Amino acid sequence: SRLGGEAGGSQAGVAVLAPTVVGLTAPPGRRSHILEPGRVVAAHVHWGVRGGFVAISVYLRDGEGLQGENLSSVWRIVEYLHELNSRGYDWIVGGDWNMACADLDKASWVQRVKGSMLKPNSTTCRKTLPGTNTDYHIISKGMMLQMGPGAEVDEAATAWPHRPVR
DSSP states (O other), X not given: OOEEOGGXXXXXXXXXXXXXXXXXXXXXXXXXXXXXXXXXEEEEEESSSTTOEEEEEEXXXXXXXXXXXXXXXXXXXXXXXXXHHHHTOEEEEEEEOSSOHHHHTTTOHHHHTTEEEEOBSXXXXXXXXXXXXXXXXXXXXXXXXXXXXXXXXXXXXXXXXXXXBO
């Protein structure tokens, strides 16, 4: 679904689909799934790997790059990923970062949180031509063993402007 966003824009969400019943609880160390209202949510997913994993959905501000409020959001995510690592939890962070992978990781924070980027195989956002790659995942090293070599864009999807990434 689409909701009215700041200044008349739109906001959207990320879905995680599984072929079976999956238990979700508040993320470790938090009482609520909301890490930043309207921007970052998390859940402890009790499925897939022993002890489960933490799924984090991100929607950063468009046109801001890695500064201002986006930088603050990323900093909160980095702090929480360090906490998850210290507690031994695997994690995956995915969503609309509204910037290219290289721009998001200018300070090499992904490596510092012991993560890897799963970059999409083609453009994910068709808002402008020829398209951009702003939707992708960052996963913990432990999750890398469970995942394939990269992210795949659903080329047949008719969703606009973003295509699903799996």
